[in-house]
Amino acid sequence: MIRSIRRLLRNIQSSYEKQVLFSLILFSLIILVWTMLFYYIHNQYEDTSITPLEALIFVAETVTTTGYGELLPFSHDYLWIFVLVMMISGVVMFLMLINLFITPVIQNKVHPVPPASLTYPCAGHVVIFGYNPVILEVLEHIHCLGVDIVLIEEDKTKALMETASLPRLVQVIYGRFDEEKTWNSARVSECRYILFCLEDWISAEVILGLSKKTDARIIVITSGHEADQLLPLCGADILVHSRDIVGTLTARHALLATEPDTLEKNPLMQEILHETSSAFGSCRFVRIPVIPGSIAEGRTISSLRFEEDYQFRLIYLLKRGEIILSPPGDMIIDRSMVLFFIGPGAGLFRLISGAFLARAGDENNAIVAGFGDMGSVITRDLQKFGISCISIDSNPQSGADIIGTSRSVLASADDLIGKARFFLAVTHDDRENLFTTLMVRHANPDVCIFSRCLRPELIPRMYEAGADYVVYVPTILAQAVCRMMLYHDAQILHIIGHSLHIAAKQVTCTRPADVGTLRKKTGISILARDRRKEVVFFLSDAEEICQGDCLYLMGTEVQIQKAIKKLS
Template identity: 25%
Template sequence: MPFKIKPATRRLLTLLTILPTAVLTLGTLYMLGMTHLEGTPRTLLEGIQWASESITNTGYGHDNHWEHPVMASFVIVTPFIGQFLIFLIFPVLVLPYFEEKFEVRMQHELPPMADTVLFYRYGPAIESLLEEFKRSGSRFVIFEEDLELARNLRDRKYNVVFGKLADDPGALARVKEARAVVTNAGDHANATCTMIVREHGFSGPIYALADEPIYRPPMIQIGATDVFTPAHVLGAAMASRASTRISPPAEGMHLLGTQVGLAEFRVRNGSELAGRRLGDLRLREEYGVSVIGQWREGSFTTTKGPETLIDSGAILVVVGPPLQLEKVGRMAMPIRRDGPIVLAGFGAVGRKVIEMLHDAGENCVVIDLLPGPGVDVVGNVLDNATLARAGVANASAIVLALADDSEAVFATAVVRDQAPEVPLIVRVNRTPNTARIYKAGADFAISQGQVAGQILAYHLLDEQIIPVESRIKFSRQNPGTLVGSHPWHNETLEQTGTKIVAVERSQTVLIEFDDSFRIQANDVLYVCGSLNSLERYQRQFQTGPTATRH
């Protein structure tokens, strides 16, 4: 292998050549000028001495007066040349050399890659996933092309390799041993990385994170296993939280017709529900309704028994007879489901949100700083007048799809002040900022990193990350081992996070149960819960879904 001089060393050698050459040249010109223009000859050594003093601005000793204008001009210009050499060339040539010598050396080639995932370029989309990798002890390497970012990642104890893939594709020579590859650069760079990885003989899965779905077919054609567009999935997740038409609050509600409904209530500060245990409220006994769970800071948790605490500010998910739901709603605060959906931020994510909402038949109002097709209100979302023109106080939901997290935090606080009762869904760019946005008043906040992490974790990790959207479902189940139990008074049933909301017996659907009621073998139970809690229910009571009535 031919000997290669590192760039910093090459720059230092250049400096060591420039400085002596400059001193020798200026000293010779000074010697000739003094001899032929001033008539006071100087030796070459004296000329070099003068040049070094001028360049370093240390003074001229007894040589401090010149008569000839050319010499005077020459003497005036020379210190500026010295300033240029000292203050411009030294930082460019000397400092990088010493930085390279004294800092911990960056890796420039992949280490052994057995059972290791390679991530090409770091960014917010993989931020959450890498934290999950660290938590689970899974091995990974990041190939980064930005030197400053690579140093930052190294300081954070990430295993990082720095290089320019287009200039040195051989840096990925060991990728053949890797478990998987994730490309997280721009679409063009992702394509280049995919081709280089395949050229090195890698036969495992390559997952590409793309900006545009139209690039999926060509990316797969050149070697990608699958292509995901987290920004579009993020838009879909936000739209599903804003509209019940896109993501129905409970799958299978039609099974009970109008006998049982589902509602969401925000628990106000000072409400008689806030801060109390579910068992003390006796909502089932007094009103015949069941609290399935509560949304808090974007996470849905099912209730698990009478000790469950109702959090102030949480959104309760409650099922029961419609008239009784109205009574419970007055105790908390019903979530408005009429009025338009207001969106602020009409970038790539915002456009996807609006596209889905329009497809679902929702009435939308779009706020953006710049006028354009699809923008209804031009203005700053931080301006109360803009929010008033958009009608946020009468909206059924508000979506903030802003590109800057600092702006999103402040906008969340401003919007929450103007519309305290309206569900507020907020886009986050960097996952660590999610907590700040929740503190500012968001009901649901999600980042592109969470979406990409959820997608990739399914393919790369043995465990599946909690889904972005917890769906609630009604299911017709046979009794299993619940025969002889009361539908509402069963501690084991409560621990599964599910609720029996109705019992079908002899073609009659019962939704109220006195203390003597017991489940019989031929009954059909209408069970409500999240998908995970329904799975727990089926395992616990050795039961399964029954055929739907016709």
């Protein structure tokens, strides 16, 4: 009995909300007990009788010290003593409630403490260890699905900052990554996914103890291959190699400069199909840059007949960082553009070979500035395409072809730049990438430039310097991670300018609304419908939506959330 009481008290003390609820319940019970006792004692010792309602009003007035009604004076000492006890208990309860409500506010102002437990219960949620720009992008991608997210942070200052700045669906818990108490507070036993974005060895240590306490899928974002064997042994289910994903994504654009026969037989075409796939449906969301000398360059959008000839719909294009939604048909395609399509994966090769392959010339080489984690992967993949590469790096141990800073090497390499078809600025220094991009664009206006950027505020400047495509690493990694998470039979495929979301949603409700009703009630745009691998882009309002359809939707966060609820 005593143990049960102690357990109950510890449970109440573990949460501020539980303390408030317990105090209010206790206050109500005291008033109820005092009412019953006062009703009995008054009718027993006084000449006049009162009703239970009159007793309740008198007790409430006495306990809250707001008045004592018309029942005074009493003729018996028992009633005087009892009323005095009620007054004292009311003052004590009032002081308790003031302490309960005011103390946390003062404490948070004078000496704030980050939360060590959930502010509200959740299940089937995502637990995230670590916080950085990649995790921020992941939160932006999955937040609109209405998923509960628990973020665990070891640093007190960061935990306070994240508690104040992150969206309302994100609960931050302050605690050590490797403590079981922290795992229990985050309810890892009830979550659906666990995401790690820490150093590989720290992730391995935590997963080793955590994996036995949960059935959730454990996803680890890793920067290298050193822990590839160790992490699965510890219990990791999926490894996301950051440099491989970003490097291969950047290098695969060189496919557009190969011969059609080579392209069709290249195994990386299958990797592209896999990387752009969602959990359901046959459509693929792909981005295709316009390479100098490509078939599409210099032609209007309407003349290429993307929908009629290739069954791909052009959603928007990016022109030196400027987003152009539903571009007009008479717009001329140039090498400064990146086009974003949705369509059946089976037709991707036909789209690339029919509209975006560049004319192969004698000079088909690339300059890779930065031969580190990302540059080495890019060089490896470019060489698989038969493109010769010259790598530059300031680290003598890197194994680059030319040792030195990119700016100093390129300043005296006009002949090298003039013969290059691709230039990739992928060092870890944004300033280095910015100025080498500017130098190369000035020396060779026809070269295709891909620039890496670590700070999102510098992306517009990269485009101004002459980059054709800016690689923002956190966004690419977030998209890769989110393709591995499935909630409400929906996935976020892409975010346009941090405002519009593109999502894939499988219809699971038995009686879904028609297209017109869905558009009217949610404001959503339907990009495509996939029904048994038959893809239709433009749907009339009278078109029926059937269970099992896969809809590709575009809208704001609120619109996506409404559409998911209607179709679930």
